[in-house]
Amino acid sequence: MSRMFGVLAAFSLCLLAACGGSSTTSGTTTDCSVAGENAQVFSTMQSWYYWYQSLPASVNPASYSGPSALLDAIRQQPLDRFSYITTQAADQSFYGAGQYVGYGLGFDLTAANNLQVTRVFPGSPAAGAGLVRGDTVTAINGTPVPTLVANNQLDAALAAANPGVSVTFAWTDLQLQTHTATLTSAVVTEPSVGQVNLLEVGGERVGYIVFNSFITPSPGELDQAFARFVSQGATRLVIDERYNGGGELSVAQHLASLVVGNSQTGKVLGTLTYNSQHSDQNTSVSFQAVTSPLNLSDVYFITSGSTASASEFVINALKPYISVITAGSATFGKPVGEDGFNICSDVLYPITFKIVNAAGAGDYFSGLPPTCPATDDLTHPLGDPDEASLAAALSHVATGSCGPNVAAAARENARREAVRPREASRYGWRQLLNAY
Helix, strand or coil: CCEEECHHHHHHHHCCCCCCCCCCEECCCCCCCHHHHHHHHHHHHHHHCCCHHHCCCCCCHHHCCCHHHHHHHHCCCCCCCCCEEEEHHHHHHHHHHCEEEECCEEEEECCCCCEEEEEECCCCHHHHHCCCCCCEEEEECCEEHHHHHHCCCHHHHHCCCCCCCEEEEEEECCCCCEEEEEEECEEEECCCEEEEEEEEECCEEEEEEEECCECCCHHHHHHHHHHHHHHHCCCEEEEECCCCCEEEHHHHHHHHHHHHCHHHCCCEEEEEEECHHHHHHCEEEECCCCCCCCCCCEEEEEECCCCCCHHHHHHHHHCCCCEEEEEECCCCCCCEEECCEEECCEEEECEEEEEEECCCCCCCCCCCCCCEECCCCCCCCCCCCCCHHHHHHHHHHHHCCCCCCHHHHHHHHHHHHHHCCHHHHHHHHHHHHCCC
């Protein structure tokens, strides 16, 4: 099973069970010592890794402390920010049901090295404690967050491999009131589809959907959302992927098909190319027949630096067929994907293929730039028409232009990128997601 997800999803899975994942291929070696597992990882990379020719000529797998340390040492730099290892249990929980162990919220690291809450999942420990989007976490277990960042301790402070781990947050809300609460980690379910709203803009009915992940439950949830839009007479659509790190390629195929309709069934969405040792695996992904499509001639996406992989693929794949307008900031930049390989209780997800759209466009390692630059406005809830990114998209729906704040948003996005550059974001994305 081919998957496209960013390092965001990879590290959220790591929180479930010491970093492992699901797979397509099972190893045959039974030596599950550190040296044995390392040997299997290196052998698989030599065969399947898209950049296998870049692997070091001389490697002693047994000299590394574990598979992840080996993988970090041999991955293709600087392009490969994605290959990883996780446990089968973690992978199956997340991709099967959107579940992981944690506190139920996502963060963004501010310029002052505090954690600003971007979203809180319903029924989670964070929701029970009263945390909401826009709050700023300033201390964890009594230690200021900037100190944790400086000492490289933030991951450890937020990690929760099992339910029942308690952590005390101190935070400030948007009204500058301070709060403290102790949260206990639990199994959290992230809904694949977070919100489904209908907005009235300039006499048009605009569907708005928050899409969080490309996982097994997603097609059913998307079908329900699109059926609702069809019944409500929606003629335009905004898909909010700003926190979507990707997932199953088959779900991307399903979503794209719901957007354009069955008139495109069978036409190529994208082409997957494997390395020269496995060129027999090269294949194309096509539009499929679906129920309740919207049959759109244009579509809007809200994006950010957390929009990765399968999310980016849908945007890029639709461009040869319909008008695609994006609002927000540049995406993460991952035009490649993985296959999974069972190795003992773990799963190795190396980059195994690159993907381009029907026009041959790909290689967007620097991200897909927005049509309408806009900030992720944490002073408003997701789905609020006054939230900056959604407002920019709706302005374009109504007038064909991005609105009056484009220049200021572009400057702010550039400033944030300078504070947390994409090339150095691997640790930062761990910080973003280790709060889940």
